[in-house]
Amino acid sequence: MTAAPPHVAIANHKGGVGKTAVAQGLTVAAAEAGHRVLAIDMDSQGNLTRRLRAQVSTDPDARQKASLASVLQRPGRGEIERILVPSGYGGIYTDRIQIAPAHLDLELLPRTAAEAASERRLLRALAGVVDDFDLVIIDCPPNLLSHQIDVAWTATDVILMPCEGEYEAVEAARRIKERVSADRHTLNPELAVAGMVVSRYRQSLAVHRKRVGEMEKIVGPDGICPTRIPELVAFKKMSENARPIGECGPEGRQMEFIFKDVYEWTRNRIETVMKDAA
Ligand SMILES: Nc1ncnc2c1ncn2[C@@H]1O[C@H](COP(=O)(O)OP(=O)(O)OP(=O)(O)O)[C@@H](O)[C@H]1O
Numbered sequence: 001m002t003a004a005p006p007h008v009a010i011a012n013h014k015g016g017v018g019k020t021a022v023a024q025g026l027t028v029a030a031a032e033a034g035h036r037v038l039a040i041d042m043d044s045q046g047n048l049t050r051r052l053r054a055q056v057s058t059d060p061d062a063r064q065k066a067s068l069a070s071v072l073q074r075p076g077r078g079e080i081e082r083i084l085v086p087s088g089y090g091g092i093y094t095d096r097i098q099i100a101p102a103h104l105d106l107e108l109l110p111r112t113a114a115e116a117a118s119e120r121r122l123l124r125a126l127a128g129v130v131d132d133f134d135l136v137i138i139d140c141p142p143n144l145l146s147h148q149i150d151v152a153w154t155a156t157d158v159i160l161m162p163c164e165g166e167y168e169a170v171e172a173a174r175r176i177k178e179r180v181s182a183d184r185h186t187l188n189p190e191l192a193v194a195g196m197v198v199s200r201y202r203q204s205l206a207v208h209r210k211r212v213g214e215m216e217k218i219v220g221p222d223g224i225c226p227t228r229i230p231e232l233v234a235f236k237k238m239s240e241n242a243r244p245i246g247e248c249g250p251e252g253r254q255m256e257f258i259f260k261d262v263y264e265w266t267r268n269r270i271e272t273v274m275k276d277a278a
């Protein structure tokens with residue numbers, strides 16, 4: 001994948017830790033940095049699809065046929081192109097963000113997981129198409145061993161783990177790291193964990209400060225993004241209203257720098273980690 005843009009999968013085995021918030025924030029920050037982004041929604045919940053305002057059909061049947069689930073049934077090389085839709089945010093966002101929209105039927109994919117090379121479906125569907133982009137982001141469901149995870153991890157270069165400062169979230173991230181070590185040789189030999197982004201952080205809570213110390217033991221001090229995403233209403237509005245953080249009131253405008261910093265750190269970190277993995 002050397003000539004292609006970096007592919008980053010956003011994953012944590014724990015639900016609700018802010019994976020999709022980080023995927024949405026990084027997609028927006030990348031577009032604001034002038035980059036063309038392909039955002040792939042591998043979660044049947046379709047939250048990233050909605051939060052980026054993917055311009056999908058309102059007709060349920062048409063929507064299913066033009067979704068990632070339909071492409072991944074038995075994809076031709078580069079077939080993802082036929083379902084890509086722009087973000088409905090408008091302006092630079094619509095120009096620079098393309099989305100592969102999710103559908104509930106993604107949950108049915110495992111029914112055909114026994115077919116040969118089934119975990120390579122996304123990789124095959126992306127072939128060639130990614131050359132038009134500067135970044136590929138894959139939002140994963142909160143699973144560890146599922147077929148969707150195999151498909152996502154086979155297609156990505158690195159994994160970025162948003163993590164809350166709480167015991168279960170940290171242990172869930174640890175399991176992601178352990179599975180990468182255990183299974184990369186079969187799924188994707190160059191797969192690497194880029195690091196962790198501390199999400200929903202409250203500096204005033206001793207437990208959050210303590211858990212960040214444990215995150216460092218999992219990915220090392222350089223593997224933790226120094227900018228932490230605070231738990232604030234503006235981030236809730238970002239998902240609730242499906243808008244960029246900078247358009248989520250005065251607090252949101254103040255928080256615009258957060259995803260800019262996280263994006264800059266992520267790009268640098270991906271470069272380092274990919275060099276080490278090669
Ligand atoms: N920094 C934050 N501050 C406040 N609320 C947040 C923050 N990050 C996420 N949330 C809220 O927490 C909820 C879960 O976030 P999100 O959907 O991004 O998590 P997730 O890990 O993708 O969940 P899932 O595992 O279901 O895919 C959402 O309602 C979102 O608005």
Ligand SMILES: [Mg+2]
Pocket residue numbers: 019020021043047139140141
């Ligand atoms: Mg999510």
